[in-house]
Each structure stands twice: as structure tokens, then as C-alpha cells.
Amino acid sequence: QVQLVESGGAAVQPGGSLRLSCAASGFRLDDYEMSWVRQAPGKGPEWVAMMYIGGEKIVYSGAAQGRFTISRDVANNTLYLDLNNLEPEDTALYYCGRVYLVVAGRPKAYDYWGQGTQVTVSS
Numbered sequence: 001q002v003q004l005v006e007s008g009g010a011a012v013q014p015g016g017s018l019r020l021s022c023a024a025s026g027f028r029l030d031d032y033e034m035s036w037v038r039q040a041p042g043k044g045p046e047w048v049a050m051m052y053i054g055g056e057k058i059v060y061s062g063a064a065q066g067r068f069t070i071s072r073d074v075a076n077n078t079l080y081l082d083l084n085n086l087e088p089e090d091t092a093l094y095y096c097g098r099v100y101l102v103v104a105g106r107p108k109a110y111d112y113w114g115q116g117t118q119v120t121v122s123s
Contacts, residue, residue, distance in 0.1 A: 002026035003025045005022070034099065048064040051070050069081070098110055
């Protein structure tokens with residue numbers, strides 16, 4: 001059975017950093033494209049980072065570029081998202097998702113995702 005469990009979210013001040021984790025089970029991360037997606041209150045989902053199959057190719061949204069880093073630990077089957085220099089606009093529920101449809105180099109649809117982990121940035 002496929003399962004994704006996110007953790008690591010917290011309340012931080014602007015400029016702070018966090019490491020989000022996504023523990024995967026039921027499949028190997030190396031066999032699928034994986035993505036981090038966030039959703040702010042009252043807003044639609046917004047993808048922030050995607051790792052292609054094999055982990056060699058990575059893409060970021062404009063908001064994430066230069067501040068966020070997606071990575072993985074193959075041995076532990078865990079995906080990470082390092083958030084740096086956080087801003088209030090980054091406040092959202094962050095999800096880890098397994099991608100099944102990519103369009104124009106961006107994740108468009110998912111077949112599995114977790115419950116999410118909350119990131120709140122405020123002073």
C-alpha cells in the first residue's frame with residue numbers, strides 16, 4: 001500500500017529555515033517523479049518543486065528558486081524540502097505528492113499524496 005507522511009512544519013519568523021520530510025512506503029522514490037505542493041488558505045494548490053524519475057533532473061517554481069531545495073534519502077525512502085529565507089507569503093500547508101502526469105515540464109496530476117504539514121511564517 002502506498003503511503004506518504006509529511007512532517008517538519010512549524011511556526012517560524014521571517015528569514016527562518018525549515019526542513020520538511022516525506023516518508024514514503026509501498027514504492028521506491030527512485031521509480032517515480034515526486035513533487036512538493038503547497039496550498040495557502042483560500043487559495044488553490046501551487047507546486048514548488050519536482051524531482052524527475054532517477055533524481056537527476058529537478059525543477060523549481062519561480063517562488064522556490066534560490067530558496068528551496070528538494071532532495072531525497074534513497075536508503076530511507078524519504079523526500080525532503082529545505083526551506084530557507086522564509087517569507088510570510090510562504091505560509092501554507094505543504095504536501096508531498098507522487099506525480100503521474102507532467103505537462104510542459106510541470107507536475108499536473110498526482111495519484112498519491114499525504115496529509116500535509118503546516119508552515120506558518122509570521123513575526
